[in-house]
Amino acid sequence: MMMLYAVAAADADHAAATDDTSLQAHRYDDVTVFAEPLTDTPERSTREVLAFGRVLQQLWSHHPVLPVRFGTIVSDETELAQLVAERESAWTERLTAVAGRSEIIVHLPLPSDAAPDPEPDEPVESGAAYLRRRAAEVRRHDLETAELKAVLAPYASETAVLPQVRTGEARLSALVPDELVETARAAVEKWATNWSWATVTGPWPPFSFCQETEA
Structure with a gap:
């Protein structure tokens, strides 16, 4: 065996x-x-x-x-x-x-499912207001993801949305030639300054792009 x-x-x-x-x-x-x-x-x-x-x-x-x-x-x-x-x-x-490639992972905030805790003397958010806020957050996240993919496009041969491992965090992985990793990281970090929170980690071995090995 x-x-x-x-x-x-x-x-x-x-x-x-x-x-x-x-x-x-x-x-x-x-x-x-x-x-x-x-x-x-x-x-x-x-x-x-x-x-x-x-x-x-x-x-x-x-x-x-x-x-x-x-x-x-x-x-x-x-x-x-x-x-x-x-x-x-x-x-x-x-x-x-x-x-000759590695993966970098961009960590992005997910839209919150919960209503924020109101400040003292602040009215509780209505159901309709919650739905409008939630829809706006989802649109922002979709826009953020689309922009991120566009930023990565000159460097990445493939991208993949990874399973969620932390509450409130999405992860997008990119397969990047080793010689372009630092350039790609810098481009993502520059783009991330336009958003409230986004971080990039890596380079890592590109195991997220090896699905074909499951037997």
């Missing part, structure tokens, strides 16, 4: 296997698959997931990889070869798309 970690190009360096795991590189015509032999099904704990993530980060420090969803298991090398035969073309295409 093997747990899959990541897919890389066929010429990936075997030395990318980390010291703290028994990671192995399985080479095929167009891709290399990094996997760890196991005797038991991996525990789906926070500790194990974080350890898995650290291995992915280390692999990426050597060369572009597509992370495989945590807990993906194949019984043996025959099953792995069958999986590669089915997915090799898609994996190769996605590796080409992310090679």
Whole structure:
């Protein structure tokens, strides 16, 4: 039994296997698959997931990889070869798309669902006023997002709306060539001065653009 970690190009360096795991590189015509032999099904704990993530980060420090969803298991090398035969073309295409690129993430405020607390002696907001305010905030957010995509367009080959992880915050990720990351960040930061709150983080490994690796 093997747990899959990541897919890389066929010429990936075997030395990318980390010291703290028994990671192995399985080479095929167009891709290399990094996997760890196991005797038991991996525990789906926070500790194990974080350890898995650290291995992915280390692999990426050597060369572009597509992370495989945590807990993906194949019984043996025959099953792995069958999986590669089915997915090799898609994996190769996605590796080409992310090679030499990183992602930056812009964090944007979401429109509030709640009515603001009134100041002392201030009348409570009516239902109609709340709906008008809410509609105006949604329009502002839509405009903000559209403007942000336009700012990123000269630099990003792809953008993606990421799942919400913090209350009141939206995230837009952009896939940017490494040599343009700082320029793209500066453009976003300059644009953000026109808005009440928006921040940019990264560069990060472009794992948000590796969906094709789910098996």
